[in-house]
Amino acid sequence: MVLETLQGERYAWMARYVIKFSKGYGIKFISHLDLMRTFQRAMRRANLPISYSMGFNPHAEFSFATPLSVGTWSIGEYMDIGLEHEMDEKDIVDSINSNLPPHIRIIGAKKMDDKSKSLMPMVGGALWEVTLVGHKGLNSDMIKEFLKQPEIKVEKQGKRGTRIIDIKPMILNLKTIEDNGGEFIFSLKSLAGSKNNLNPDLLVKALKAYCNELSETEIRDIKKIETYTLSDDGLISLGEFFGILGSGLYE
Amino acid sequence: MTVNLPDEVLYKVEKPARYIGNEVNSVYKETQNVKIRFAFCFPDVYEVGMSHLGTKILYHMLNNRDDTYCERVFAPWVDMEDEMRKRGIKLFALESKDEIAEFDFIGFTLQYEMSYTNIVNMLDLSGVPILYNERKRTDPFVICGGPCAYNPEPLWEIADIFVIGEGEEVTNEILDKYLVWKESGEDRTAFLDSIACIQGVYIPSFYDAKYNQDGTIKEFYPIDDKYPKTISKRIVKDLDNIYYPDDMIVPYTDIVHNRIMLEVFRGCTRGCRFCQAGMVYRPVREKSRETLLEDADKLIKSTGYEEVSLTSLSICDYSDIEGLVNDIIEKYEKDKIGVSLPSIRVDSFSVGLINEIQKVRKTGLTFAPEAGSQRMRDVINKGVTEENLLQSVSSAFNSGWSSVKLYFMIGLPSETDEDIEGITDLAYKVVEEYYKVPKEIRKRGLKVTVSTSSFVPKPFTPFQWEPQDTMDELRRKQDLLKTKIRNKNITYNWHESYVSFLEGVFSRGDRRLSRVLIDAWKKGCKFDGWDKLFNYDKWMEAFKENGIDPSFYANRKREYEEVLPWDHIDPGVSKRYLINENNKAKKAQLTHDCRLGCTGCGIGDLAGREVCMDGKICD
Numbered sequence: 001m002v003l004e005t006l007q008g009e010r011y012a013w014m015a016r017y018v019i020k021f022s023k024g025y026g027i028k029f030i031s032h033l034d035l036m037r038t039f040q041r042a043m044r045r046a047n048l049p050i051s052y053s054m055g056f057n058p059h060a061e062f063s064f065a066t067p068l069s070v071g072t073w074s075i076g077e078y079m080d081i082g083l084e085h086e087m088d089e090k091d092i093v094d095s096i097n098s099n100l101p102p103h104i105r106i107i108g109a110k111k112m113d114d115k116s117k118s119l120m121p122m123v124g125g126a127l128w129e130v131t132l133v134g135h136k137g138l139n140s141d142m143i144k145e146f147l148k149q150p151e152i153k154v155e156k157q158g159k160r161g162t163r164i165i166d167i168k169p170m171i172l173n174l175k176t177i178e179d180n181g182g183e184f185i186f187s188l189k190s191l192a193g194s195k196n197n198l199n200p201d202l203l204v205k206a207l208k209a210y211c212n213e214l215s216e217t218e219i220r221d222i223k224k225i226e227t228y229t230l231s232d233d234g235l236i237s238l239g240e241f242f243g244i245l246g247s248g249l250y251e
Numbered sequence: 252m253t254v255n256l257p258d259e260v261l262y263k264v265e266k267p268a269r270y271i272g273n274e275v276n277s278v279y280k281e282t283q284n285v286k287i288r289f290a291f292c293f294p295d296v297y298e299v300g301m302s303h304l305g306t307k308i309l310y311h312m313l314n315n316r317d318d319t320y321c322e323r324v325f326a327p328w329v330d331m332e333d334e335m336r337k338r339g340i341k342l343f344a345l346e347s348k349d350e351i352a353e354f355d356f357i358g359f360t361l362q363y364e365m366s367y368t369n370i371v372n373m374l375d376l377s378g379v380p381i382l383y384n385e386r387k388r389t390d391p392f393v394i395c396g397g398p399c400a401y402n403p404e405p406l407w408e409i410a411d412i413f414v415i416g417e418g419e420e421v422t423n424e425i426l427d428k429y430l431v432w433k434e435s436g437e438d439r440t441a442f443l444d445s446i447a448c449i450q451g452v453y454i455p456s457f458y459d460a461k462y463n464q465d466g467t468i469k470e471f472y473p474i475d476d477k478y479p480k481t482i483s484k485r486i487v488k489d490l491d492n493i494y495y496p497d498d499m500i501v502p503y504t505d506i507v508h509n510r511i512m513l514e515v516f517r518g519c520t521r522g523c524r525f526c527q528a529g530m531v532y533r534p535v536r537e538k539s540r541e542t543l544l545e546d547a548d549k550l551i552k553s554t555g556y557e558e559v560s561l562t563s564l565s566i567c568d569y570s571d572i573e574g575l576v577n578d579i580i581e582k583y584e585k586d587k588i589g590v591s592l593p594s595i596r597v598d599s600f601s602v603g604l605i606n607e608i609q610k611v612r613k614t615g616l617t618f619a620p621e622a623g624s625q626r627m628r629d630v631i632n633k634g635v636t637e638e639n640l641l642q643s644v645s646s647a648f649n650s651g652w653s654s655v656k657l658y659f660m661i662g663l664p665s666e667t668d669e670d671i672e673g674i675t676d677l678a679y680k681v682v683e684e685y686y687k688v689p690k691e692i693r694k695r696g697l698k699v700t701v702s703t704s705s706f707v708p709k710p711f712t713p714f715q716w717e718p719q720d721t722m723d724e725l726r727r728k729q730d731l732l733k734t735k736i737r738n739k740n741i742t743y744n745w746h747e748s749y750v751s752f753l754e755g756v757f758s759r760g761d762r763r764l765s766r767v768l769i770d771a772w773k774k775g776c777k778f779d780g781w782d783k784l785f786n787y788d789k790w791m792e793a794f795k796e797n798g799i800d801p802s803f804y805a806n807r808k809r810e811y812e813e814v815l816p817w818d819h820i821d822p823g824v825s826k827r828y829l830i831n832e833n834n835k836a837k838k839a840q841l842t843h844d845c846r847l848g849c850t851g852c853g854i855g856d857l858a859g860r861e862v863c864m865d866g867k868i869c870d
Contacts, residue, residue, distance in 0.1 A: 026271070026273045027268075027271060027273055027503060028258075029261050029267035029268050029270075029271050030268045030271075030503040030504060031268065031504070033505070034268060034503040034504050034505070035503075037503070037505070038275075038501075038503055040555070040557070041275070041501060041554065041555030041556065041557075042555060043555075044555040044557065044586070045552065045553075045554075045555040052587055070267065070268075071258075071261070071262050071267070099555070101273065101274065101275045102273075103273055133257075133259055134259075218259035218262065218263075219258075219259060219262050220257065220258045220259050220262075221258055
């Protein structure tokens with residue numbers, strides 16, 4: 001079967017799989033592009049019958065559901081790949097895993113319906129865990145006050161310059177997990193995807209703008225727990241949606 | 252001790268992936284199981300250092316020893332350095348994140364002179380004394396090697412040990428001696444003494460210099476008769492049987508040369524008179540096709556890279572280059588693995604070959620005629636004619652290329668304005684060749700890029716006695732080109748002349764420059780190879796304060812009789828040969844490629860005549 005993308009690249013593939021994977025803490029500082037390259041090479045080492053684009057510069061056919069920023073690690077990432085023929089799901093997982101660096105793991109794979117959409121437009125939300133340090137004055141009460149504002153305006157750097165946006169409608173849930181003096185940990189459930197997307201660093205920026213005492217506050221860690229899609233029952237994880245084993249553990 | 256590097260630091264700096272390690276094929280060992288900790292330092296940023304083949308070879312080779320743990324260290328970029336100094340974080344190794352001050356060896360590879368301030372800076376960041384005579388018994392030994400070690404003198408007070416020549420065998424010999432010394436309880440000098448007579452080892456503190464009134468060297472001598480008067484470089488005789496890694500680190504982040512590097516041969520037979528590599532890497536030794544295919548296969552499997560770069564000086568000179576390229580392409584075409592040639596000759600054979608390789612993507616071709624006029628090309632012994640070049644570009648345009656880069660040097664010995672104008676003429680003729688190709692065949696969008704770099708005379712080349720053009724003269728020549736090149740299809744690029752000047756000073760410098768180097772660093776000089784960080788004024792202050800005139804090193808003509816600062820190093824190529832070549836240059840006489848017959852450079856005496864091209868040349 002041949003598929004032509006909007007960019008005019010043509011792919012020949014027989015079977016498409018959705019794959020859930022993790023990007024480990026030890027390599028959280030690599031970029032989205034770095035991660036793509038890493039997968040390209042791992043799949044090459046794994047000798048999978050991966051489909052290649054038929055353009056001038058052949059590259060393996062796979063795409064990530066969402067890009068992951070430098071500094072973010074994740075236990076709930078998704079991608080889809082095209083293979084030239086069907087394979088046992090467990091074999092796909094094992095063969096990629098044995099060729100991945102130790103900090104990246106495939107959690108599960110599931111064959112996709114040929115007609116099913118690509119993952120990227122399916123993404124609707126995400127769950128994050130953020131650790132801050134130097135947070136003198138920050139506590140769960142302040143978070144509650146922060147959320148009571150009618151709107152939360154913050155300057156967002158985009159490809160076409162900066163603009164002011166209101167992030168309040170994108171915050172689905174924000175709660176303190178731990179405040180031990182040294183570190184302040186909170187979780188954030190937010191909208192994600194191409195239309196409305198809120199990453200934790202933007203939220204931290206808004207928080208710092210809200211309270212002067214937080215000028216010394218620094219991000220120590222951003223962990224992504226899960227990627228969601230919007231279904232009739234609200235947000236459910238992509239893993240659950242496709243029925244990947246090992247999903248839904250972190251709810 | 253492992254450094255405390257909190258993540259919030261890495262969130263702040265540019266490209267944090269430079270500092271995290273953990274790449275595929277990087278080596279991790281239990282530190283309590285090894286006897287030698289070796290910090291392999293590249294005095295530039297990660298992306299540059301990780302692209303260097305020698306570092307890859309030695310890293311994996313050293314880690315092949317059970318008793319040794321070799322880790323990588325790169326120069327932290329200025330933003331990271333600021334954070335480290337602010338928080339008291341010492342320079343650490345990428346793998347273990349341990350402070351390198353506690354290691355047994357700190358090794359630096361010397362690839363270009365403009366990285367010397369980074370060496371000083373890295374030692375300072377690690378907390379190891381910068382000067383050799385201030386280091387204590389528990390401090391690491393600082394060991395340096397690489398092409399710039401052929402003139403080690405500007406770094407003599409900073410390094411404890413220099414390795415001259417190819418490092419594979421001699422480094423192992425040094426480590427073996429180190430294990431004995433480590434157990435012995437003797438002082439630092441005792442270790443240096445125990446290795447001083449190994450071929451390829453130079454211990455600068457065992458030598459001293461006397462100077463003449465005019466600033467030239469009167470005498471250079473070992474402080475004790477037991478040390479060798481001249482230090483011969485090390486040569487690996489049989490490349491088929493020397494260690495070559497079967498895996499290479501695959502970085503996460505993009506680096507300058509992000510592909511498999513397959514070393515095909517060492518040395519070069521062309522004898523270009525400006526080229527240091529062409530002289531000091533002699534004799535030519537080729538790997539067999541079988542070895543290369545085996546190496547390629549292992550590396551493709553272990554890395555997953557999609558490109559194999561055949562790496563050598565003048566790669567198309569390999570005896571069976573077509574066979575090798577075809578074998579690799581045939582074997583891996585189905586896996587979408589490509590071959591690339593980093594350097595190609597100005598001839599139609601090379602264009603034909605590259606046409607085979609790049610069947611689909613015609614990205615751009617680079618040719619290096621090096622000089623604009625035939626006379627000038629004969630002076631530098633670049634055996635290339637205008638006809639060669641025009642034929643090559645013509646066949647490139649006919650095969651679908653429309654973007655061509657031409658690389659030249661300016662400031663070559665005996666150069667006149669006529670020679671400079673020859674660069675313009677040649678570029679215009681290349682444009683003409685393009686329009687000679689019928690419209691329906693040639694690809695649209697002609698782009699000719701002319702780049703000039705400024706010639707820097709290097710030790711152990713026939714031009715080692717020649718003055719470098721002054722900065723004003725170089726700028727005048729660049730301006731001349733800027734006014735002459737007026738064509739919408741031609742772009743002209745040039746290098747800043749003050750960087751070339753400083754490179755010229757250090758490449759032929761002597762011991763007295765080490766204090767200038769340290770003072771320039773104290774004033775804030777580092778990353779001198781990076782245009783935006785280079786600070787010419789601070790360098791000039793450092794020279795002035797030390798009472799040293801930099802033009803004495805860069806712009807002065809030397810007589811053949813003068814004692815040169817690197818005369819105690821023996822690269823195998825004889826001074827007699829270099830003088831003869833310089834004399835021929837003055838008469839614009841060519842010397843033929845030594846694949847066509849021995850030209851008597853002297854390397855056979857050092858390497859053994861059977862080593863030079865497997866005895867095919869020297870007889």
